[in-house]
Every structure is written in structure tokens, then in C-alpha cells.
Amino acid sequence: MDADKLLDLLLDLDHDLGKYIVMPLNYLPPDAAQHQLRAALGNALLLTRQTVQGVKTAREIWAAFCAETAGCFENVIVFRLLEEAVAGALAWESTINDLGYPLDRVMIENDLRKVPFAIRGLIEETKSAR
Amino acid sequence: MPAKPRVLVIDDQLAYAQIVRSQMPEFTLIKPLGPTQPPRLPDGPSALEYLKKHAAKVDVILLDMHFDAPPERLLPLGEGFSERRTRRFQGVAILREIRRLYPRLPVLLMTSIEDLALVDAADELIDQSMTYLLDGGDVDALRIRMSGALKEADLDMEESGILWGEDPAMRAVRRRLMVLTRGRMPVILEGETGTGKSYLAEKFLHPNSGRPGPFITLDLSSVPSDLVAAHLFGAVRGAYTGAVADREGVFQLAHKGTLFIDEIQNAPQVVQRQLLLALQDGRFRPLGSKREMHVDVKVIAASNASLPQAVRDGRFRSDLYMRLSPSTRVVIPPLCDRSADIPFLLRRFAALSFNDREVAALRDEVAAALGMPKNPPFELAVGRNGKKTGDALQIVLPEPAWKLLMRHHWPGNMREAAMVMRNIVSFTLVEAVDAARSGLPLHTPRLQADSGLVGELLAGSKSMSVPGDGQQNTGDMIPVRIQAAHSLSAVSSSVERQYFLTLYRQTSGDFAQMADMLMGDADKARAVRLRFNQLGLKIRELGKNV
Numbered sequence: 001m002d003a004d005k006l007l008d009l010l011l012d013l014d015h016d017l018g019k020y021i022v023m024p025l026n027y028l029p030p031d032a033a034q035h036q037l038r039a040a041l042g043n044a045l046l047l048t049r050q051t052v053q054g055v056k057t058a059r060e061i062w063a064a065f066c067a068e069t070a071g072c073f074e075n076v077i078v079f080r081l082l083e084e085a086v087a088g089a090l091a092w093e094s095t096i097n098d099l100g101y102p103l104d105r106v107m108i109e110n111d112l113r114k115v116p117f118a119i120r121g122l123i124e125e126t127k128s129a130r
Numbered sequence: 131m132p133a134k135p136r137v138l139v140i141d142d143q144l145a146y147a148q149i150v151r152s153q154m155p156e157f158t159l160i161k162p163l164g165p166t167q168p169p170r171l172p173d174g175p176s177a178l179e180y181l182k183k184h185a186a187k188v189d190v191i192l193l194d195m196h197f198d199a200p201p202e203r204l205l206p207l208g209e210g211f212s213e214r215r216t217r218r219f220q221g222v223a224i225l226r227e228i229r230r231l232y233p234r235l236p237v238l239l240m241t242s243i244e245d246l247a248l249v250d251a252a253d254e255l256i257d258q259s260m261t262y263l264l265d266g267g268d269v270d271a272l273r274i275r276m277s278g279a280l281k282e283a284d285l286d287m288e289e290s291g292i293l294w295g296e297d298p299a300m301r302a303v304r305r306r307l308m309v310l311t312r313g314r315m316p317v318i319l320e321g322e323t324g325t326g327k328s329y330l331a332e333k334f335l336h337p338n339s340g341r342p343g344p345f346i347t348l349d350l351s352s353v354p355s356d357l358v359a360a361h362l363f364g365a366v367r368g369a370y371t372g373a374v375a376d377r378e379g380v381f382q383l384a385h386k387g388t389l390f391i392d393e394i395q396n397a398p399q400v401v402q403r404q405l406l407l408a409l410q411d412g413r414f415r416p417l418g419s420k421r422e423m424h425v426d427v428k429v430i431a432a433s434n435a436s437l438p439q440a441v442r443d444g445r446f447r448s449d450l451y452m453r454l455s456p457s458t459r460v461v462i463p464p465l466c467d468r469s470a471d472i473p474f475l476l477r478r479f480a481a482l483s484f485n486d487r488e489v490a491a492l493r494d495e496v497a498a499a500l501g502m503p504k505n506p507p508f509e510l511a512v513g514r515n516g517k518k519t520g521d522a523l524q525i526v527l528p529e530p531a532w533k534l535l536m537r538h539h540w541p542g543n544m545r546e547a548a549m550v551m552r553n554i555v556s557f558t559l560v561e562a563v564d565a566a567r568s569g570l571p572l573h574t575p576r577l578q579a580d581s582g583l584v585g586e587l588l589a590g591s592k593s594m595s596v597p598g599d600g601q602q603n604t605g606d607m608i609p610v611r612i613q614a615a616h617s618l619s620a621v622s623s624s625v626e627r628q629y630f631l632t633l634y635r636q637t638s639g640d641f642a643q644m645a646d647m648l649m650g651d652a653d654k655a656r657a658v659r660l661r662f663n664q665l666g667l668k669i670r671e672l673g674k675n676v
Binding site: 011 | 148
């Protein structure tokens with residue numbers, strides 16, 4: 001795959017996943033209650049991209065990106081960081097419906113924000129390798 | 131502003147609509163597709179279709195940048211944009227259409243300035259009034275930006291005697307000045323002579339600064355260079371020949387207020403050094419004094435020439451320019467760049483001069499001759515269509531005279547426009563007064579202005595009115611070769627390529643200098659560079675031939 005196409009895919013990932021995985025929590029009021037936090041986390045991970053074409057979860061967006069770029073990022077350390085960041089964010093999926101599990105907003109935000117940060121790092125890496 | 135402003139969301143995603151609905155109860159979220167449908171419009175065509183019928187019911191638009199719409203639902207962005215890029219920057223295409231059709235509708239585009247630079251749209255869109263950017267942020271940032279946009283939409287053409295008009299560039303100036311009024315940070319006002327720099331400083335910046343002290347002005351072009359320091363910082367008796375008593379400088383006089391230094395580009399080099407020190411911490415020594423003084427002054431520095439250019443030419447100290455802070459530099463557009471405002475401004479200047487003290491005597495004499503009460507209302511009418519309405523005293527400009535005014539380049543800017551209109555009003559009244567005094571009866575309150583008079587009034591400045599002949603821009607002539615091509619856009623691209631190449635050679639490849647020549651702003655070098663790329667000019671190859 002040529003570098004321009006790869007960059008295009010990364011910029012789309014930045015938008016579809018990077019932007020929308022953090023947005024619901026960014027726009028929560030500072031004193032949000034547990035149920036608001038849980039709903040925002042659900043929006044971030046399960047209703048990540050909602051367009052007229054339908055809904056895509058964060059997991060589906062990431063899987064589609066990995067399938068399309070298979071083999072392109074072998075030995076790229078920054079990609080490993082992105083994989084770890086996405087895995088860390090997706091780990092929160094299991095807590096969305098577990099009403100007995102108290103959500104820690106700071107921890108969730110820290111984990112989710114690593115995703116756009118890692119995507120931008122990979123974009124820069126890909127640009128400089130062009 | 132309506133009690134509950136109505137927000138239209140244009141976004142393929144539901145996220146922004148959900149935020150407005152759940153967290154911004156002070157706004158009404160429009161449901162453009164009906165009560166049971168998601169409260170947003172998912173693409174450009176549906177948004178334009180909706181606005182065609184309902185624009186008057188929308189107070190502010192929240193517009194996303196990226197739209198995953200099918201190709202037939204995407205507005206084009208121009209040549210060279212793949213379908214994927216058109217999707218990614220679709221917000222720009224939608225915004226361009228909204229700006230074209232609804233220039234006064236506030237739009238908040240959810241993107242960053244870096245993204246706009248990728249489509250070479252940053253300058254174009256940022257300079258536009260009613261367009262705001264917000265990237266990321268939180269609900270408070272969104273709320274503040276939306277309220278600001280709504281307040282600006284409410285702004286009248288005229289505010290406390292300042293004629294902002296509706297030209298987007300001038301509205302952007304107001305927005306920027308409003309921010310710069312606060313605090314002690316100095317402000318640089320740049321603009322051709324007559325654009326109203328000192329008026330804006332006195333009538334807008336100072337009153338909005340909240341500073342309790344006075345507004346003090348010093349025009350450096352009117353002070354002999356060896357006395358500039360004394361005027362600025364004061365002097366003790368005997369400090370120089372003729373200093374027979376201690377005198378206060380403008381820095382002292384403006385304590386806790388605002389100091390407007392006009393024509394700062396004329397400051398002698400030695401004074402520039404002293405100014406730098408005074409700006410740094412408000413400390414200075416009056417001429418001949420050992421005692422250091424400390425004042426709290428907000429400085430507004432004005433120049434009718436480009437300060438970045440003066441720095442490059444070595445006429446202005448770069449450290450002083452940096453201390454004045456390039457980030458607070460505001461360029462007031464010349465009147466010829468505010469063509470949409472010219473009819474409004476001319477009418478307003480005519481009305482203002484009608485109430486001038488000297489003109490008022492003539493006005494009342496004409497009113498008396500017509501059997502009208504003193505101080506009648508005024509109207510400026512154009513041509514035969516300008517029918518009399520109510521009890522106003524009208525001055526009727528023949529159509530050709532009005533056209534002449536519209537075509538004029540106004541090298542003297544607002545000052546010239548005000549003077550020309552004042553002269554038209556007073557000369558027309560003088561003619562009527564003369565007629566009345568010689569016993570001729572006046573029957574109609576429609577006084578015809580002399581067409582020839584307008585031509586004569588404009589003739590004086592016409593020799594100066596070649597575009598680009600202002601003091602800010604020397605308007606160098608660049609020869610270009612026109613060659614027939616398959617389309618007009620190909621011809622203009624070829625012409626543009628030629629002048630960019632010429633500029634590149636003239637400036638030895640200095641993009642900052644080119645940006646300054648083209649846009650009066652050296653900081654826009656990146657935009658020039660992007661244009662180079664778009665025109666297919668390869669900088670690496672050009673470098674060999676400079």
C-alpha cells in the first residue's frame with residue numbers, strides 16, 4: 001500500500017475513532033453523575049460512529065482499519081503503542097452494563113485519550129517516512 | 131438575541147446534536163427533519179435545501195467538518211480533491227455555500243485552524259465574519275463560542291458612532307479589537323491614512339478597556355525628531371534648549387489610561403530603544419532627570435506602513451516590534467476593500483454632515499425658505515427613483531454621480547469619503563440658500579446635487595486612486611504573458627503562476643516577504659507556500675534558479 005493511501009486511512013481513523021472515542025466524555029459536565037458517565041462511555045465505545053449509514057462500534061472501526069492495513073505497520077513501534085492504547089480503551093466495554101462497578105471518570109478519560117494521541121503519533125511517523 | 135436561540139446542527143453524526151440537547155438547555159435544538167427524526171441535517175444538500183425555506187428561523191449553525199455521505203450528497207471542493215478528501219473537508223464546501231447565500235448567519239465550524247490550512251481555506255474563512263472555529267474543547271467552550279457568535283450577529287452596522295458596516299473584514303476587526311481591549315497588552319493598528327485608526331483607538335479601544343485614566347494621543351509625524359523623547363517621557367527644566375520648565379510626557383499624562391502613538395514607524399531609532407524599555411515594565415526617565423518613573427499605561431501604536439516591512443528594511447527595531455507583539459497587530463482594511471459598505475457609509479456621512487454645526491445653519495435657512503421647521507430630517511436620494519418620503523429634506527444625487535462615487539477608489543479612505551459627502555451636502559445647500567436669498571422661490575424639499583460637482587470633488591484624489599497606490603502597498607507592476615488555453619481558469623492559473631514566480635525571484639524565495647507584499651502580513655507565509663504547491667510550482671527546482 002502506498003504511503004498516501006496509508007495516510008488517508010490513518011486520517012480517517014483519527015476522525016472516526018480518535019475524535020469520537022473521546023468526545024462524549026469531553027462534553028460531560030464536570031459534576032456528571034454515574035449514570036451520565038456510563039451513558040457517555042457507552043456512546044464512546046458502542047455508538048462511536050453514528051451516521052445515516054448506520055452505527056459502528058469502536059471495536060468495529062479498529063478491526064476494519066487493522067484488516068485494511070494488515071502488514072503495513074510491522075516493526076513500527078508507534079503502531080504497537082496504538083494497539084495498546086486501543087486495547088486499554090476497549091477494556092472498558094465490559095463495565096458499561098455492569099451497574100455494580102463504579103466508574104472512575106479520570107481513569108476512563110486517561111485511557112480513552114491515549115487513542116487519539118497514539119493515532120496522531122502514527123500519522124506523524126507515516127508522514128515522516130513518506 | 132432571542133431568549134432561547136435556535137441551533138441548527140449540520141452533521142452526519144448525532145454527537146453534537148446530543149450535546150446541545152442534553153447539556154445546553156438554554157438553546158432550542160431545531161428538528162429539521164420532523165419531530166421523530168434525529169435533530170440534525172446529515173449533509174450539505176439537505177442543509178442548503180432546508181435553509182432555502184427556513185433560514186430566518188435559524189439563529190446559529192453548528193457545522194461538522196467530516197461527512198461520510200454518499201458521493202452524490204457531497205458538495206464539490208474543487209479540482210484535485212479526491213472523494214475521500216472531499217468527505218474529510220466537506221464542512222468547508224458547505225460553509226462556502228452558506229457564506230455565499232447567508233453572509234450574516236453565524237456558523238460554528240467544528241475544526242481546527244490546522245485542518246483549514248490543509249485545504250488552503252484558513253485565511254479565506256477566518257477573515258469572514260460570523261465564522262468561528264472550535265476544535266475539541268468542552269461544553270463550556272461550545273457555549274461561550276455560540277453566545278459570542280449570537281452577540282456579534284446582533285451587532286448593528288453602527289455602534290456608538292463607529293461605522294462597522296457589514297463587510298466581513300471589518301467585522302473581523304471588531305471581533306479582534308474587542309479581545310485586545312482588555313489588559314495592558316499593547317495593540318498595533320495598521321492601515322492606510324484615513325482608515326480611522328485614531329478614531330477606533332479613542333472611541334472603541336479606550337472606552338472598552340475599562341481603564342479609568344485618560345486617552346492621550348501623540349502623533350510622531352508632527353513632532354520634530356529631536357523633541358520626540360521629551361514629548362513621550364517628559365523633560366526637566368534645562369534638559370534641552372528651550373526647556374524653560376519641567377514638562378510631563380504623554381506616558382505620565384496617560385497614567386492608568388491609554389496612550390495612542392500615531393505614526394510609530396516615524397520614531398527615531400534612539401527613541402525606539404527608550405520606548406522598548408518603557409513598554410517592558412512601564413519604567414522610564416524623563417529627559418535630564420535621574421529619577422525613574424513608573425506608570426500603568428496601555429499603548430496603542432498606529433502605523434500607516436507595514437511594520438514587519440519596516441523591520442525588514444532596518445527602519446524599525448525588531449525587538450520593539452516583538453515587544454509591541456505581532457499577535458496584537460490589527461490591519462484596518464482600506465475603504466476600497468469594503469465595497470459592500472460604501473453605499474451605507476456615504477449615506478451615513480451625508481446624514482452626519484447634515485447636522486454639522488456649520489452645515490446646520492445652511493440647512494435651517496433652506497428649511498425656512500421652504501416653510502419647513504428647523505432641523506428637518508434628512509435623506510440622501512439617488513436618481514429619479516428616490517421619491518420623497520415624509521417630511522425629510524432630501525439631497526438628490528443624479529444616478530451618474532452616484533455611480534461615480536461607487537466606482538471611486540477612495541485613496542483617502544473614510545476621511546476622504548466623509549469630506550466628499552460633507553461637501554456635496556453643503557455645496558447643494560449653499561446653492562439653495564443663494565437662490566432663496568436672491569428671491570427665487572423654493573418649492574420642493576428635493577434639492578438636486580450637481581453631477582459635475584461630484585466629478586470635481588473626486589478629481590483631486592483620482593490621480594492617486596490607482597489600485598495598490600496606497601502608502602501601504604507600492605503596487606509593483608509585474609509583466610505577464612497571456613496565452614490562450616482551454617478554460618478561463620487555466621488562463622488565470624498561468625497568469626498567477628507567472629506573478630508568483632516573479633515575486634519568488636524578487637524576494638529571493640522569502641515567503642514571509644511575499645506574504646507581506648501580497649496580504650500585508652508576513653505571518654501568512656504558509657498560505658503563500660500552499661498556493662505555490664497548488665499551482666504546481668516546485669520550490670526545490672525554483673531554488674536552483676533564484
